[in-house]
Amino acid sequence: MVISMGRTQAQARGFLHAEGGSMTTGAVIMFFAALAFSSVAVDFMRRDDSRVRLQLATDTVAHAALVARQTRDAPSARAAALQIAGPNVGTVGKGRAINAGDIKFGTWDDTTRLFAPDPNARNAVQASALYGQARNNYLRGLLTRLVGFAGFEVEASSVFRTKSHQCARSGMLAENHIRFSGNNEFGPYYCIHSDNTMQFVNHTVFGAHAEVTLPVLANLASGQETGLDAARRVRPAWLDVPRMIDDFEASLEGKGALDIPISAATLPVEMHQLGTSLSNPVTPQTLSSGAFYDVTCGQGGGKLKFVAGLYQNLGIRTDCAIQMPSGVAFENVVIYQENTDIKAFSAANGVRFGAIDGCDPANNAILVTRGGISVASGFELHGSAVLAAGPIHFAADAGTMDGAVVISGDEIRGTSNSSFGTCDHDLGLGLYSYQMVD
Secondary structure, X not given: OOOOHHHHHHHHHHHHHOOOOHHHHHHHHXXXXXXXXXXXXXXXXXXXXXXXXXXXXXXXXHHHHHHHHOOOOHHXXXXXHHHHHOOOOOEEOOXXXXXXXXXXXXXXXXXXXXXXXXXXXXXXXXXXXXXXXXXXXXXXXXXXXXXXXXXXXXXXXXXXXXXXXXXXXXXXXXXOXXXXXXXOEEOOOOEEEXXXXXXXXXXXEEOOOOEEEEOOHHHEXXXXXXXXXXXXXXXXXXXXXXXXXXXXXXXXXXXXXXXXXXXXXXXXXXXXXXXXXXXOOEOOOOOOOOOEEEEEOOOOOOEEEEOOEEEEEEEEEEXXXXXXXXXXXXXXXXXXXXXXXXXXXXXXXXXXXXXXXXXXXXXXXXXXXXXXXXXXXOEEEEOOEEEXXXXXXXXXXXXOEEOOEEEEOOEEEEOOOOEEEOOOOOOOOOOEEEEEOO
16 A cells, blocks of 8 residues: 555644644533532532521520420420420431520520520520531531531521510400400500400490401401501410410419419418308408418318408419409409309409509509409409409499400400500510510
């Protein structure tokens, strides 16, 4: 075969200067570079996603811990929070991101916006969480390890505090139903809430910033009311009256979170068997100021009766039904009634809780019963609170309901021609919400 050297040399020079294959080499390099950058981007996206999930887990634990702390000691509240959050929430690898020691109870200062740990406090909590080398649960990267990063450390923190509910100062609240006849007036910032249904018959006036709330607005029946359109709004069912009464009972014994002015935890307790060691009916003279009376009627039942007069600075716990004549008044008095009758507390007319003193907290009164309340007429509440597991039926005159909080686990029925004013202090029945502050 004859080979032309000139032609061969020309082909060699052409191959040397050819550029057709360079695109293939460049594409390969660019592909691997893009793959590397994409993998790093995926690592950072995983880190950001894990931070969001960790923050949500921390918020859940903090909220659950503060709710549980209202009725439990600190260790039990921490355990409940971790259990509610789930055994695997906030965990990666071998270590937990959130442990019991990461949940701290304390106080929150609105002015400085600082959390201060206090193991005995119940009004704020701080929860923290960590994905990190110290817990052997840091987030391992895909390709970041190739450039010297073993993984990412991610932290989260959350602070919740209890906040007094608007209804804790002046309100009517019921788990089942609320009904008011006509010609009633509710003052500014007054709160009316039902977990179920509500009815106003006619000519009710609602002041500025008053709230009328229930889960379904279609369950609100009304006539010709003034200010109702601005006041009504949707609010989910949230009342738990049995829990509230349990909290009150625990606080009465000094084991709960509620601030009760008169309690068995701070006053000498006088035990009485009705009819033997305590005269019946009782008078202001037979009940000593500064004492806490534990009165029992026993299995046979019975009624604890009062005579007209002013009762001050004392506490009463009883399983008896309570019967009031007209002209009875309570100031700085706490009554806790374990009787479950539908009319456990009854009065014909003219019973007053709290002093007529412009909402001075020192002279308030609190009635808590596991039964119902019936007051035929002249029911007065001045800066005072009533909490009943059963129905509350009453009639009140104009100007006799100032700063009243009335809560029923069943229904509230009020008659016409009443006015309801407001006070600006929390009456301490556990009507609070939980607010994230940091």
